Amino acid sequence: MVAKHQQSQVAAGEACHLCGKPLENMAFRLKLPAMESIGLIRDFLQDRLGVEPGNVVPGALLAELGVDSLMMLELMFEFEDRFGVKLSSDLKTPRTVGEMVSLMDGLITSQKS
Amino acid sequence: MSQRRVAITGLGLVSPYGGDLADFFRRLCAGQSAVRYLLTDDLPRPLSIPFVSCPDFDPDAALGKPLASMMDRFAQLGMAAAFAAWDDSGLPRQADGESRDRWGVAWGTALGGTLAYEKGYRELWQKGRERLSPLSVVLGMNNAANAHISIQLGLGGVSMSHTVACASSAIAIGEAFRRVRSGEATVMLTGGSDVPQAYGVARAWEALRVMAPGDADTSAAACRPFSAERRGLVLGEGGAALVLEDWAHAVARGARIHGEIVGYGTTCDHHHLVRPEADGQIRAIRLTLADAGLSAGDIDYVNAHGTATAEGDPVEVAALKAVFGERAASLPVSATKSMHGHLLGGSAAIEAIVSVLALRDGIIPPTAHLGAIDPACTGVDHVTTARHGQPLRAALSNSFAFGGSNAVLAFRAVDL
Numbered sequence: 001m002v003a004k005h006q007q008s009q010v011a012a013g014e015a016c017h018l019c020g021k022p023l024e025n026m027a028f029r030l031k032l033p034a035m036e037s038i039g040l041i042r043d044f045l046q047d048r049l050g051v052e053p054g055n056v057v058p059g060a061l062l063a064e065l066g067v068d069s070l071m072m073l074e075l076m077f078e079f080e081d082r083f084g085v086k087l088s089s090d091l092k093t094p095r096t097v098g099e100m101v102s103l104m105d106g107l108i109t110s111q112k113s
Numbered sequence: 114m115s116q117r118r119v120a121i122t123g124l125g126l127v128s129p130y131g132g133d134l135a136d137f138f139r140r141l142c143a144g145q146s147a148v149r150y151l152l153t154d155d156l157p158r159p160l161s162i163p164f165v166s167c168p169d170f171d172p173d174a175a176l177g178k179p180l181a182s183m184m185d186r187f188a189q190l191g192m193a194a195a196f197a198a199w200d201d202s203g204l205p206r207q208a209d210g211e212s213r214d215r216w217g218v219a220w221g222t223a224l225g226g227t228l229a230y231e232k233g234y235r236e237l238w239q240k241g242r243e244r245l246s247p248l249s250v251v252l253g254m255n256n257a258a259n260a261h262i263s264i265q266l267g268l269g270g271v272s273m274s275h276t277v278a279c280a281s282s283a284i285a286i287g288e289a290f291r292r293v294r295s296g297e298a299t300v301m302l303t304g305g306s307d308v309p310q311a312y313g314v315a316r317a318w319e320a321l322r323v324m325a326p327g328d329a330d331t332s333a334a335a336c337r338p339f340s341a342e343r344r345g346l347v348l349g350e351g352g353a354a355l356v357l358e359d360w361a362h363a364v365a366r367g368a369r370i371h372g373e374i375v376g377y378g379t380t381c382d383h384h385h386l387v388r389p390e391a392d393g394q395i396r397a398i399r400l401t402l403a404d405a406g407l408s409a410g411d412i413d414y415v416n417a418h419g420t421a422t423a424e425g426d427p428v429e430v431a432a433l434k435a436v437f438g439e440r441a442a443s444l445p446v447s448a449t450k451s452m453h454g455h456l457l458g459g460s461a462a463i464e465a466i467v468s469v470l471a472l473r474d475g476i477i478p479p480t481a482h483l484g485a486i487d488p489a490c491t492g493v494d495h496v497t498t499a500r501h502g503q504p505l506r507a508a509l510s511n512s513f514a515f516g517g518s519n520a521v522l523a524f525r526a527v528d529l
Contacts, residue, residue, distance in 0.1 A: 050178035066179050073247040081244065 037104040041097060044075060058098030065097075075100075083107045119293045120363040120370045121524070123204070123302075123356025124466050125197025127190050129349065129453060131169035134201070138470045141478040142499040146452045148347050150332040155312045156239070162319070163327035163335035164310060165349025165454030184252065184261060185226035190352030190459075191258035191306035192265065198354035199266060199302065203368055208267045217270030217298050218259040219289035221282030221305030223458035224314060225255030225274070231311050258352075262302055270298050276458070279418070280379075281305050282353070283461030283512035283520035287377030289357050290522075299359045304462035306352030309455075318348060321387075323422050334482040336455075338419035338448035339426050339490040346420040349454025353462035355469075372469040373525045375507070376405025382517030389425055389513055394432035397519035398509065402436075405523040407507055409437045412444065412523075414477050414508040415493075416468045419448025420455055427489035429513065434492045445503075447496040451481040461512040465522055468508045472526040475503045 038056065045051040049066045056065065067075065072093060080087055085107055094100040128137040129147035140147075151164035172181035172189040175196070181189055195218075199206060229252035236242040251257060256274045263272040271292070275285045282305025289301035309315060318324050325345040327335035336347040363370055378400025382393030402409065418429055426448075434441040449467050456463055471477055477500040486495055507525045514520075 048178070048182050050173070070183065070248060070251060077244070077247050 037101045038097065041100055044078065056097055058096065058101060060097045061095060062097060062100065079104060079107060083111050085111065116294050117296055118360035119290055119374050120358045120360045121355055121372045121374055121469055122358045122363050122368040122370055123198035123202030124371055124469065125194050125201050126353040126463060126466060127167050127170050127193050127351055129165045129167050129351060141449055141452055141467065142476050144479050144481045144498065146333040146481055148333050148335055148454055150327060150329045151310065160312065160315050162315060163325055163332035163347045165347065165351065167350055185229040185257060187222055187224065187226055187306050187308045188258040188261055190350065191220060192261050194304055194306065194352035194354040195262045195302055198304065198356050202356040206266060213267050214269035215298050216268040216300040217292065218262045218268055218272045219285040219301055219303045220259040220274040221285035221458045221462060222255060222258060222274055222307055223276060223278050223281050224307050224309065224311065226253035226257055227311040227314055228308050229253040231313060258306055266302065268302065277518045278514035278516055279455065279457055279460055280512040280514035280518050280520040281458035283522055284379060286355065286461065286465055286522055287379060287520055290374050290377050293357045293359055299362050301357045302354060303357060304352065304354030305459040307456055307458040308350045309348040309457050310350055315348065325421065336421050336451045337482045338417065338421040338451050338480050339486055339495055340483050341485040341487040343421040343426065346422055347454045349456050351456045351459045351463060353459055353466055355462065355465060370527050372472050372527055374522065375525045376401045376407065376523030378404055379520040384517055386517065387515050389428045389517065391428050391432040391435060393517055393519050394429060394513055395435045397521045398432060398436045401509065401521040401523050407523060409440055411507045412509055413503065413505040414471055415444060415446045416464045416508065416510040417446050417448040418511040418513045419450055419480065421450065426487065429511065430490045430493055441493050444493050445477050445496050446493045447478055447480045449478055461510065461520065464510050468510045468524050472505045472508050472524055475505055476501050477503055
């Protein structure tokens with residue numbers, strides 16, 4: 001299913017603070033329906049770590065995909081940034097792609113409400 | 114503890130010409146400049162300067178995406194140079210049974226992860242963002258390059274960086290040399306890297322009025338050390354690395370030995386932050402010769418600091434004349450910054466490589482674009498075109514930094 005992407009509030013020309021690429025071109029900066037969370041994670045992991053999207057499945061361990069504690073911080077930071085929320089500091093760190101999807105779905109739901 | 118001989122078994126760099134080490138040295142010997150005109154799109158006013166870039170360097174290809182994404186460009190250049198030197202030494206990247214707990218890294222960088230910090234300032238102050246990536250700290254820290262190198266090569270001994278402006282990597286190499294010579298370390302990976310194209314850095318150097326001007330037509334010949342027409346220095350980005358190894362260890366594993374590092378001396382002018390004094394340089398050169406057990410008559414080539422500033426070049430020549438006396442007039446000297454530019458913390462490393470290759474191959478690379486020599490810089494044998502077939506015994510490489518910090522390295526050819 002192809003979701004209709006809606007541009008989030010990214011200033012024209014704004015670049016990713018890490019890789020320098022234009023944010024408006026990065027899929028994970030787009031607001032997506034909840035069921036597309038996994039697509040967003042796939043885009044992020046492909047962009048940052050070169051992970052094959054086909055390997056990003058709910059049961060996959062994030063650590064085995066190359067997400068160490070630093071990259072996890074960066075992932076969470078991106079999601080906070082995108083959804084305009086602050087993750088609680090005692091949040092349980094997701095171990096699998098599926099747990100990350102649940103976390104993001106929760107964020108999207110809370111943002112909508 | 115008896116002193117060990119120290120072999121240079123690995124050389125590696127990110128070449129501004131895009132090719133490998135042999136290609137780099139061949140182009141230097143051909144007098145080919147890597148300096149190009151750099152025009153950026155920076156706000157509020159673009160950089161418009163002669164500069165040396167490494168445009169063909171692809172961090173993702175050289176390091177792999179996950180590693181490259183954890184690094185500022187200075188660390189990417191350093192890591193790529195370190196991998197190249199390590200591979201050149203014939204040592205496997207993964208330890209193969211022999212403990213590396215006493216193998217270490219001594220790196221040089223004047224600026225560290227300045228580009229990461231600069232990106233952060235732009236986000237905060239130009240784009241009005243309120244937060245920065247959690248990776249900013251590990252991208253920006255000055256010891257990022259040496260830390261990554263230790264991790265990637267499994268080196269469990271000392272891992273440190275030296276920040277001594279233009280002499281950063283000379284001091285890094287010298288300190289690494291001492292550790293191997295004393296027996297404290299069996300192998301040291303050393304060198305330096307920097308990215309002076311950081312907007313605030315390049316602007317600051319411009320403000321000092323020591324940068325050579327140039328446009329698309331004139332930039333290639335903008336850096337003219339010792340010339341009557343010199344207009345200043347040309348900055349460049351880059352990384353260069355050497356593997357220093359206990360001689361017996363190198364011989365036992367059948368390593369190819371490019372050359373021997375035999376001396377290191379460092380002093381401070383203790384006089385002025387930016388105006389060099391011959392006396393401090395003279396003491397550094399003499400300390401190095403004494404450390405190496407060499408006399409002035411043994412030196413067949415000097416790779417000069419030679420940045421092409423109005424003040425610096427004559428002082429360096431005066432120091433050489435004071436140390437070498439009557440021999441100075443026939444002492445071959447060249448400043449290869451005329452072609453590879455001034456890499457700040459990476460300069461001494463790339464010039465150490467040039468010095469070792471000169472000794473190994475018996476070729477003295479020239480000072481490019483040196484037509485009319487400044488009368489204030491005469492009195493040594495300026496090499497203006499490459500000299501081939503030279504039976505070179507030993508060479509010095511000078512690095513004289515802002516702050517008055519001087520460091521000189523001495524190298525000896527293997528077969529002579």
